[in-house]
Amino acid sequence: MPKNPFDASTLQTFGNAAAGHDGVLSDSSGAVVVKPCTPAEIAFYESVTAEHKELAPHLPTYMGQLSLSSGSAPEAEADSGTIQTATGVERLHGKKLATELHIVLENITHGFKNPNVLDLKLGAQLWDDAAKPEKRARLDAVSNATTSGSLGFRIAGMRTWKGEAAPEVESGLKDFVESSGGYFVFNKMYGRKFSADDVTEGFEAYIFPGEKSQAELERAREVLAFFLGEVKDIQSVFENKESRMYSASILLVYEGDLDEYTKTKKALATHRHSEEDEDEDEDLPKLAAVKMIDFAHATWQPGNGPDENALKGMRSTAKILKDLLDQTEKQLEE
Structure with missing residues (x-):
């Protein structure tokens, strides 16, 4: 620095x-x-x-x-x-x-070599009280046509590491995905195409960017368990807060390079078990991270109770992560 x-x-x-x-x-x-x-x-x-x-x-x-x-x-x-x-x-x-x-x-992605990132925009209502009628109508139309309305969140953007020799984007995804610098970059329209019935496909594309090898399944199990715990912790905190957060997001990040993930996992294990003097500020590599972001329309509202608009999205996200974790563990047992 x-x-x-x-x-x-x-x-x-x-x-x-x-x-x-x-x-x-x-x-x-x-x-x-x-x-x-x-x-x-x-x-x-x-x-x-x-x-x-x-x-x-x-x-x-x-x-x-x-x-x-x-x-x-x-x-x-x-x-x-x-x-x-x-x-x-x-x-x-x-x-x-x-x-x-x-x-x-x-910078949430600092400490990762090739971070895979998923941005989940929370809430069925995406506008705050200061929004003009035309903006409310526009955002309500987006919400009603997407999983924002049905699940309280939608995939607002995503990127996954595919490697230096990234494959070509499939023809059915070319309107939503660009291959850039080893990544697949999913634009804002990608998440809008899903319904409550098929949005899990978006999560699977994020968690399993490559073939479901044994190593990928094991990483997915670890990452999903971590994501689930973090999202539930965030949910628990906000259930005890009286706030309103319109268009806030949950950001999920994990190391997209499978070899780097394995290497980092070993390095962190060695660091934890080291008897040397540990510095909490040491710049260590990361495996995964979950953070809430985007608070341009966030306020505290004492007396109005928890923010059920955002909490609905958190609960829906936790359920999808839990279902994917269960499926992954089942595949590993087969």
Whole structure:
């Protein structure tokens, strides 16, 4: 990390193999992202730090805010409420936000060699009380036509590592998937094609990007068990909070390179059992991560009870993960 990683002179336009990143910046280490934001998102993160510390482990680490003039850093425009972070995942676009206000957050995908990323946008209602009638109507139409309405979430974007010699995209997926830099990058329309009856296919494409070999099944079992535990933990915390989070997402990440996954697993096991002095801040590789993101439309609402709009999506996600875990364990036993 540079001595002053958030100085405009050290920042650069964030870029990876997944998608465009209008207005999103990173430091030279790649450990943080700096993105345009609304005052509401800053307020939400600061309130978590001050008053809701039990939520902090489930969010990207908040590192403060910056004011960057349009001339001091590349592209200061982004999409309000649906800003693309370091995930490289395309999400539903809102109006353009031209602002000098930026939030500095942990890059969730830092520590992975080739991260597989799944972005699940929560809620059947995707707009907040400030939304104009035409925006409400547009987002309601999206919700009603997708799993947002039926399950309380939809796949907003996804990318999976296919290897340096990535195969060609199947003809039936060419409207939804682009092959880029060894990844399959699934656009925002991919998740909109699913119904409650077949959305599991999207999860399977994420968890099993290659053939279901023994090694892939074993990784899937470990990753699914971790994802399920984390999602249920997030659900449990928010069941005890009185909040409203419109267009927030759950981000699921795991190491997409199977050889790297195995290597990292061994390295972490060795580290845990080492008797050497351990530094909690040591930059260790990662196997998987789950975080809540996108809080441009998040508020605390004491007296109004838990956010059932978002919780419905969490519960649906947990059920799908549990079903896939059960199926994977059954396949491993056969």
